[in-house]
Amino acid sequence: MGLRIGIVGATGAVGQEALQLLELGALSIAEIRLFASVRSAGRVRSFRRETVRIEEISAERLAGLDYVFFSAGASISRQYAPAAVKGGAIVIDNSSAFRMAREIPLVVPEVNAKELGRHPGIIANPNCTAAILATAVWPLHQAAIVERIVVATYQAASGAGAKALAELDAQVRQYAAGEEIRRKVFPEQIAFNVFSHNTPVDDSGFNEEENKVAQEIRKIFGEPTLGVCATCIRVPVFRAHSEAVVLETRRKLSAEEAREILSHAPGVAVVDDRKANRFPTPLEAAGKREVLVGRLREDPSHPRALALFVSGDQLLKGAAWNAVQILELLAAG
């Protein structure tokens, strides 16, 4: 009696990672169904020695599944997630569609797995930057109560999807070939440049990504008044996001104590070798399920602040791996 699992957005970067994680995982799976737009329908993928044909998404086809991952953007989730729930499934939604809905849990398993006990059929998977930050900061919050987070990010191109990833590759090849560098996906050149996250900016001056990080961290932590100031920046990295973080805590945390806490924290790997100058990098974090944390140091400009640097794979802990963790917890009952 295995599970019947669907993946909506199966040809996208996150969908492909989810499929691979399920393949490598221990879950007993009776049936896997892959959904995408009509463009990809008919293509095939292999899964545990079977060949799976990609189907065009429709409300009818989503019926009769136990769990459905959604990772095809907020509008697809809004359109089809309710149908999947009606058809009997629990939806794990990687889009932003339901994250801030009061009745829908927003879950990072290492932080608030208990929220999985009550849900209306949909569970939201957080924004990638928020999930990585939450995993690194939560153990310190439990120890010393974080009151304010100041974070500046170094976000990989692939956070904006496969086309953005291809644009970084193309621009670098244009550079190497001595050709003019052409822009299409990003408003600014991504090769050899950094720029403010390409989401709309509101009247306060913060962009959508920065607001997501702030709102989602507060919801995941269950701390509606937690102060967050985020600056979200794209960098010419293929995969994995990094974050320079300063935390202000109610109780002073020494770097030593923070290192000790994080070294036992689930989902975290401490990379903090001061002598060898070895700290988290996106290159090392890429492909890893753990969030790398290092550069732990007491901030001399505040009586109770701690600085750290975090790198995490935004397709894994920031998306597919977090979603698969949720599924595994739900399936384990």
Place this chain on the structure above:
Amino acid sequence: MGLRIGIVGATGAVGQEALQLLELGALSIAEIRLFASVRSAGRVRSFRRETVRIEEISAERLAGLDYVFFSAGASISRQYAPAAVKGGAIVIDNSSAFRMAREIPLVVPEVNAKELGRHPGIIANPNCTAAILATAVWPLHQAAIVERIVVATYQAASGAGAKALAELDAQVRQYAAGEEIRRKVFPEQIAFNVFSHNTPVDDSGFNEEENKVAQEIRKIFGEPTLGVCATCIRVPVFRAHSEAVVLETRRKLSAEEAREILSHAPGVAVVDDRKANRFPTPLEAAGKREVLVGRLREDPSHPRALALFVSGDQLLKGAAWNAVQILELLAAG
């Protein structure tokens, strides 16, 4: 009656920029002398229609000049700057050798040009990251008194010299050619990666670059107790450093007021178009003498904090242009 000017480190990235700025500038120059290691001696450079032969540096050859720029590393400055002063010159030193010496002014002209009135023959030019930060923050400090600076940097490869710049170029070409990416200058791969600044880390966990930024900002501002927490990170950008900054001020500054102040500030160009999502980038800052400032917004996590994003050419305002500004002020008496 023109000036007699020497450049030590004339073949380095900063020395070449200084030579070009002098060439384009309005100063009356009677003689320009270029110094480098024995390796480069004998090569020639053109300057205002003259051909200048590069000389091997020696104490004797530095005699009889009015001004000498040093940009060949701290040990060369320590070895030869006193000789240049003895020989009658005023030294403008771009290395870290004398920056924190109490009797030597550390000058960003837009901030503390008045310090040029009293010096022992040597004037120190700040660290590139500190000079760019100082230019952007000083006008706000004057308006509202900055009490704490939290800054995360996005530093270009060329900040580590011409070999580092070449390594980014080489690694990207290796990638495009499908070859293995090789490291030599930086301890971590610089292409498609970000990493903690490659300077030694002290017992507090801060690296040398971060400590320079903190100490130098305090000295330039004349604010020995100003709180600074810096995280210095290398990014795969050829030229120009960027900085995500959060300032805590004694008096609350609105984003509006900060924009107004900065729009009139010397050495600063405001790039802050929220609708078009156009903000400072290193690509736009490269080759400009001004420091670009944008992303001005009130930090919701603090009653009196302001967030901003800065990009500045670390070879110009971060080095050669700041040094030439100092020379022009001294020459104008």
